[in-house]
Amino acid sequence: MGEGTGGPGATTGEPPPEATRAGPVLNLTGGTLRSARPRPKTIALTFDDGPDPRWTPQILDVLRRHGAHATFFAIGANIARHPEIARRMIREGDEIGSHTYTHIDMGSAPAWRTRLELDLTQRALAGATGRSTGLLRQPYSATPSGLTGPQWKAAQAAAKRGYLTVLTDRDTEDWSRPGIDKIVQRAAGANGAGAIVMLHDAGGDRTETVRGVEAILTRLSARGYRFTTVSEAVGLPPGDAPASTGQKTIGKALIWGQRGSSWLVDGLTLLFGIAAVLTAIRLATLLIFARVHVGRVRRARVRRDRRPRPPYHPPVSVIVPAYNEEAGIAATIRSLLGTDYPAPVEVIVVDDGSSDRTPEIAASFAASAVRLIRKPNGGKPSALNLGVAHAHSDIVVLVDGDTVFQRDTIGNLVAPLIDPAIGAVSGNTKVANRGGIIGRWQHIEYVIGFNLDRRMFDVLQCMPTIPGAIGAFRRNALASVGGVSDETLAEDTDLTMAICRAGWRVVYEETALAWTEAPASIRQLWKQRYRWCYGTLQAMWKHRRSLVQGGRSGRFGRRCLPYLTVFQVALPLFAPAVDVFTLYGLFFLDPGKLLVSWLFFTLLQALAGAYALRLDGEPVRTLWVLPLQQVVYRQLMYLVVIQSMVTAVLGARLRWHTIRRTGTFATPDTPVTTP
Structure with missing residues (x-):
């Protein structure tokens, strides 16, 4: 092969002159360096x-x-x-x-x-x-x-x-x-x-x-x-x-693997595109309906100012189901007694077989017109139903034992019930313990996700959930659906869907604020969201017939259930594949395009979040944790959905998960205004 030119091992690491020639x-x-040139x-x-x-x-x-x-x-x-x-x-x-x-x-x-x-x-x-x-x-x-x-x-x-x-x-x-x-x-x-x-x-x-x-x-x-x-x-x-035969065999396997991976990448690319489009559509839809909701509220206020009605202050019974809530039950009761609501407010604490000091703390408020009902542990639905059965008022407010109301919350929450077509009202839940990173993530989720969703559901008249932390109900509406069911682990979602299907309107009142203690650790957060997600799946399955029914039930089913299926079930299930594709793309595709896509959608969420925070009167500076939320918190939430789906498919029975309270409102001087 041509002529030899001696040893090529240049100690400098650079090609020797004879190599370049x-x-x-x-x-x-x-x-030995040998080279060859083509023939003339x-x-x-x-x-x-x-x-x-x-x-x-x-x-x-x-x-x-x-x-x-x-x-x-x-x-x-x-x-x-x-x-x-x-x-x-x-x-x-x-x-x-x-x-x-x-x-x-x-x-x-x-x-x-x-x-x-x-x-x-x-x-x-x-x-x-x-x-x-x-x-x-x-x-x-x-x-x-x-x-x-x-x-x-x-x-x-x-x-x-x-x-x-x-x-x-x-x-x-x-x-x-x-x-x-x-x-x-x-x-x-x-x-x-x-x-x-x-x-x-x-x-x-x-x-x-x-x-x-x-x-x-x-x-x-x-x-x-x-x-x-x-x-x-x-x-x-x-x-x-x-x-060799071995090389051929391995090579054919490699080719099939390459083809399979190519199909997989094509599929993941398609999923990535679908997820991106659906996410953008959802954000745009939520913002549009939020704007419509704000416009409706403003017009309603103008009408009330022009044609004032007699004050609507019916007597109210507040039911507080409590199981091992000694860390926060005193603050909850204290906030309910401190309301500025002008009509009588009956506070009923139903102790569901607590093993801590919850009943003793509740009993200490007996002199302040608080009634304590004690029962063996039977679950939250049974406690709620027992409290409603003992209530004296036609308007019932249901409150969790870790929640604190502001002085004007009950009045704002009950006000929409002046309309006889409205059967229930959802309040605006706020995260009180938002000091740590987990608390800030949940705060953003509550404001951007939950409350923007509720504005849209209000406009579309298909509210799926009144949170257990704050909700007002007509006794007739509760009776029309047989009370609070224990057939699912998301009794609040099940109850709300049933009331909507029964023909009642369910609305969202943004000014009715309730401060709740959110889980303070990943473990506690996982337990809570696992129960929520599994219970929501149960409720969706239970009310699936609304998709094919007529009237209000059908309108609720066709407007609400597909949305929940796509954005709370399907997208989280496919989210791991999208994340795997993103990691793959960072190494093997154009990382610049993926980074631009990620930044674009993070910016969209930040803009939507800023608008939602402004609507709720919250400082926008909280959004600094949003980018980190996209790479940690989101993955945790979709893993919860995956585990819930696996549990549902396997037919396993999920037991109630209690959340350990840290006593956010334990101090007597804890304010019941914005923390």
Whole structure:
């Protein structure tokens, strides 16, 4: 193979001068640099980056018409994607060399990555064609004079694995689309010298390349040039050889794996797109309906100012179901007794078999018109039903034992019930313990997610949930659905859906504020959301017939249940796949596009969050935790959905999960205004 030039092992790591002046085919095996050049009047056309399903077949067609052969330095991943094209190359007498598996820069890649890339390319070639190759062209390399130190080291390492490094005499730079005449000019040599010519059959629009190859073959053939493979051009045996049976087997498995991963990536790309579109639609829809809701509220206030009605202050019974709520029950009762509501307020605490000091604390308020009912533990629905049965008023307010009302909350909550068509009212739940990162995440979720959703549901008259922390009900509405059911773990959602289906309107009153203690640890948060999610799935399944019914029940089902199915079940179920695709894209696709997409949707959520916070009178500075919420909290929530779905599919019975209270309102002087 050409002439020897001595040892190539330059101690400086840079290619020796003789290498930069050598022929384009380098053999570095055995510690001696040997090189070769094409014979006179012989041109080896070489094509990098393929095979490509659009351009490579066109180039092969041109070669076949002219009876010419070429060498294709193929990317292993493309061979695996399009093995039929690689087989055609071999069948028509062309030659295939390695161009790594994913077009890495061998000069900067770690040694293990380079070995992996070369081995995978060999496996793909063996699986596609039954051949192996000893030819290698490093990505980003060109002529010998342009060899860099890292490329020289990579060529030395490849030689130890049996590869000949193939560079080029003439780089047409066809990738820049310089024009057909320029491509031909750069490919043609002077004085009849042979050459290895670099072109590309993938990586962009190769229309000029295809036409340029046609022109090269036509014009230079007329001048006596012949066109063949690199190996034949320099007088070497063919650069490929039969692969072993093991190589073929592994190669075929690799090809099928590559195809499967390609289908998977295509599917994940589609899911990513669908998720992005649905997320954008949801945000836009929530903002539109929030705006409509604000407009309705303002117009209603104007009408009330123009045509004032007699005050609506019916007697109210407040039911507080309590199980082991000693940390906060005193603050809850104290806030209810401190209301400025002008009509009588009856406070009934139903102790559901607590094992702590909850009943003793509640009993200490007996002198303040608080009634304590004690019963064996039977669950929250039974406690609520017992409290309603003992209530004296037609308007019943249900309050959790970890919730604190403001002085005007009861009045604001009851006010919409002046309309006899309204059967229940949802208040505005606020997170009180928002000092830590978990509390801030939940605060954002409550304001952006829950309360924006409730504004939309109010406008569409399909409210799915009145939170257990704060809700007002007509006794008639409760009676019409048989009271609070214990058939699901989300009794508040089940009850609200039943009331809507029974023909009552359920509305949202943003000014009726209730401060609640949210879970303070990941474990407690998981327990709570697992119960909520599983219970919501149960309620959706229980009320599924509303999808096909008529009247108010049908309108509720067709407006509410599809929304919950898509955004609270389907999207969280597919979210892990979207995240896997994102991680995959950061390493193997264009990370810039993914980063821009992520920043765009985070910005959209931030804008929606800012609007929601402004509507609720909350400071916008809380949004600083939103980006972190997207990469930690969101994953936790969709894992909760996945576990809930698995539990539902397996038919397991989830028991009630109690949340350990930390006593956010335990101090007697705790304010019942904005923390």
